[in-house]
Amino acid sequence: MTLRRAFGTLLAVCTLILAAPGAAMAYEGDDEGVAVSDTNPAPGQPFQVIVNAGEGSDEATLTITPPDGVPAGSITIDGVQTTSLTKATTAAGTAEFTVILGVEAYYTLVGLDEAGNRVGESVVVVGDAVAGVGGDDIDENGLGLPDTGAGQSSLLIGGAGALLLVGGGATLLYSRRRNQTT
Numbered sequence: 786m787t788l789r790r791a792f793g794t795l796l797a798v799c800t801l802i803l804a805a806p807g808a809a810m811a812y813e814g815d816d817e818g819v820a821v822s823d824t825n826p827a828p829g830q831p832f833q834v835i836v837n838a839g840e841g842s843d844e845a846t847l848t849i850t851p852p853d854g855v856p857a858g859s860i861t862i863d864g865v866q867t868t869s870l871t872k873a874t875t876a877a878g879t880a881e882f883t884v885i886l887g888v889e890a891y892y893t894l895v896g897l898d899e900a901g902n903r904v905g906e907s908v909v910v911v912g913d914a915v916a917g918v919g920g921d922d923i924d925e926n927g928l929g930l931p932d933t934g935a936g937q938s939s940l941l942i943g944g945a946g947a948l949l950l951v952g953g954g955a956t957l958l959y960s961r962r963r964n965q966t967t
Contacts, residue, residue, distance in 0.1 A: 820837070833883060838879070843899055847870055889912035
């Protein structure tokens with residue numbers, strides 16, 4: 786009876802380990818954030834950015850951070866040569882900005898509410914951005930993956946859970962065979 790109880794406990798623990806990433810991925814987050822109409826525009830091509838600062842927020846700010854070596858003067862927000870601009874929001878708490886980025890590179894766009902709290906972020910790749918310009922996860926071709934926060938941890942957790950199941954099953958099989966031969 787203790788062997789069945791041990792196996793049941795092992796099975797319950799493995800189920801919890803394997804179910805945890807699924808619960809985390811089901812989280813949808815807030816409606817607030819930054820929405821970009823084109824995440825890969827050509828240099829000088831205008832695109833729209835919507836900052837959702839949330840209901841009750843009267844202003845929203847868009848701040849664009851160029852990578853090292855890219856002049857701030859190559860950034861235009863709503864016809865103004867600037868890296869940051871604040872606008873009044875709609876009743877829903879959104880503000881729309883027209884952005885023009887003149888140099889091929891990776892740019893980080895950050896949305897702020899009226900209190901200066903970050904509400905969202907997006908990365909825009911202008912043209913065929915060169916390698917070495919932009920985020921930390923850029924490969925030799927100038928391409929990268931978005932930072933999802935998952936990394937390799939979900940793969941490691943899944944592998945550990947599979948090892949626990951296989952190990953538990955092998956232990957159960959060995960124990961039963963040993964009991965049958967004695």
